[in-house]
Amino acid sequence: MASFPKVSIFSPSEKEECLETVSIFRQQEVLAVDSEGIQLGKDGPLTLLQIGTKDGSAYLFDVMLDKEEQDKHFFEDTGLDDLLESSEILKVLHSSGGDSAALFHQFGIKLENVFDTQVAHLVIEEHKGCKIPLRVKLEELFSTYLNASKEYTEKDVVQLEFLKKNAKFWATRPLTQNMIDYASNDVSSLLIDVYVHQKRYLEENELMATFSERLQEEIEFEIDEVNKERRQNRFSEIKRDIISTICEQYEEGTVLDDLTSDEKRALLYTTLNEIKSANYPEIIRNLKLESLDHFLQDLEEKLRDAETFYLKPHVMQKLKDIESAGTKALKKHASRLKKTVQQITVDDIERKYDINTPLTHISRAEIKFLQNLRPLYDDIEYTETVNKLHWKVIEDHLDEDLERLASDPEFEVQNIQKLIRFIHDVRVPENVQRKAKEVRKINEDSVLERLPHKYDLDTCVDELTEQEKIVLDRLDVIRNMYDPVIVDLHWKVTYFVLCEDYENFMSGKLKIQGYMSKKLEFLSTNERVPDITREKAKEFQHVICHQKTTRRGKKHNK
Structure with missing residues (x-):
């Protein structure tokens, strides 16, 4: 195990000593900086x-x-x-996004005069011809x-400690x-040496302007949503260009x-x-x-x-x-591996957390899971901890939806079908149902409220969003009064959904439940329903x- 003899540690009770040390830092031109925390980021505590x-x-x-x-x-x-x-002292960090977000949102500190070695590396690799470094x-x-060579050999062991246990x-x-040792290694003097090499390359190749732009994007990634959107748009454009090139340059029979x-x-x-949409x-x-087959093989290993x-x-x-659009063989392989991933992840969650764990202490991947x-x-029969955390995550997302609905008149809630399930299933916790x-x-x-201003009587169903279709389909325009545009759109959507359900039934993808039978009975007998x-x-x-008659006949013959 590596040891770092020149390590000084300060606690909140030693602020006077901290002030003396900070005065020494002010005499430096460049410092290596890093931070640790619990799921470090905007909400993850530093x-x-x-x-x-x-x-x-x-x-x-x-x-x-x-x-x-x-x-x-x-x-x-301190x-x-x-x-x-400070704009006078240079701070060298590696992947500064999480550090910057935590300092800004938790302590009101905006990092200035930063050199990010991760960002510099990506810019340098792009200059060398790599489009997706x-x-x-x-x-x-x-x-x-x-x-x-690797200075601190226990890093992987320590990471598994906080990732798994x-x-x-x-x-x-x-x-x-x-x-x-782990924390000290992250501010090794080698980081400052890397900065010297990278800065020289960036300057010699006139890349400092690009670097500065990407650096600002990294530092403010979780401070200003514009930066996320900018990065996502740039990456999407690069992907499309590369795939278009594949289409032009390769023929059938090409392998990965x-x-x-x-x-x-x-x-x-x-x-x-x-790929299908494009x-x-x-x-x-x-x-x-x-590519997905290779992914599954790698995941299995x-x-x-x-x-x-x-x-x-x-x-x-x-x-x-894979489960939604893969081949039959890939779906089968993915389904098998998914069960293993789920079991390992459930075991990790059970080991690391309890029912009172704040969501800010849980990784983003586990939150999504x-x-x-x-x-x-x-x-699967989940443990009390997993169940409680599941409903805590659901409630948190509902709170986020309520906040967005209150602040953004254009915001549209996704997955309304899940909301409807929560409302009608008596097993759902009362606070979530509410x-x-x-x-x-x-x-x-x-x-x-938006629809009459956004659309008119000539609007086609294809112009509506999926969530608008769901809202319109479930309206009761017979018993309630609505704007003529809404009534018109409701019947257009109702017919559209009916045709989709018909095709799915004919292809064996839809089974008729009680709700569907009642809906068909209503639509087929009520005179206020449009003829078509x-x-x-x-x-x-x-x-x-x-x-039904055909199936009964087959059973009778048997």
């Missing part, structure tokens, strides 16, 4: 700040009053806030730019030697190994549904299917060791992509009746 100097010294500043509470005045009382916001770990950075690892006090690294990555980050040629779908596997955001997304669980319908009803009511009122819809409902009923 618990430790590290600063490193050129001479190899590391300084660790503990901002925790106890294992639960931050000292909100720590940075102000002068660290002025240091971090990968982010690198600190050790890879040292190896790439300094040819330096102890969610509050970085709030544990007193700091263990492993924690001290024939592609460049950029082309493979573009396919990796493009879903099957995106009407790409068959070669793109075939290559994507091969990682799942062999449950002690080291932990959930990452892209895993469930890709499995979902908990959100998508269906404890009332899944075959909020689901509130969200649905406010969202419906908002949609109905009433006739379609009658046709639908006739087909259902015919199929």
Whole structure:
């Protein structure tokens, strides 16, 4: 295990000593900076700040009053806030987005005069011809730019500790030697050496303007939503350009190994549904299917060791992509692996958290996982902790919807069908049911208020959003009074949905439930229903009746 003899540690009770140390920092031109926390970011609490100097010294500043509470005045009382916001002293960080978000949202500190070695690496790789460069770990950075070997060999072990076992690892006090070594390594003087190499390359190749733009985007990624949108749009455009190039340059029979690294990555980050929507040629779908097959093989290998596997955001997304649009063989493989991923993740959640764990202490991948669980319908019997956290996540998302509905008149709630299930299933917790009803009511009122201003009597169903269709389809325009535009759109949507259900029934994708039978009875008999819809409902009923008669006849013959 590596040791770092020049390490000084300061607690909230040692602010006078901190002030003296900060005065020494002010004499430096450049400092290495990093921070640790529990799911560090906008909401994930920052618990430790590290600063490193050129001479190899590391300084660790503990901002925790106890294992639960931050000292909100720590940075102000020690002068660290002025240091971090200083335009005179350069701060070198690696992947500064999480650090910046935590400092800004939790302590009101806006990082200034920063050099981000991750951002610089991506800009340099792009200049060398890579269109979709990968982010690198600190050790890879040292190896790439300094040819330096791994300085701290226990890093992977420590990471597994907080990823798999102890969610509050970085709030544990007193700091263990492993924690001290891990934190100190992240502000190694090697980081400053990398900065010197990268800055020289950026200047020699006139890349500083691009670097500055990307740096601002990284620092403000979780401060200003515009930066997220800008990055996503740029990445989407790059993907489309690369896939268009594949279409032009390759012929049928091309396999994944024939592609460049950029082309493979573009396919990796493009879903099957995106490929279908863009009407790409068959070669793109075939290559994507091969890419997903490789993904499943790689995932299966990682799942062999449950002690080291932990959930990452892209895993469930890709499995979902395969289940919705993959081949029969891929779907079968994905379904099998998904069960293993679910079981390992459920075990991790049970081990790391309890029913009182704040959602800010849970990783984004696990939050998404908990959100998508269906404890009332899944075959798995989840523990009390997993169940409680699932409903806590659902309630939190409902609160977010309520906030967005109150602040943004154009906001449209997604997945209304799930809201409806929450409202009508008596097994759903009362507080979730109540909020689901509130969200649905406010969202419906908002949609109905917008529609007459947004559309007219000539509007086609294809012009409506999916959520608008759901709201319109479920209206009772017979018993209630609505604007003529809304009434017109309701009947257009009703006919459209009826035709979709008819086609799905004929292809065996839809089974007729009690609600559907009542709906068809109403549509086929009520004289206020438009003729075209009433006739379609009658046709639908006739087909259902015919199929039932046919099945009874077959059973009788047997």
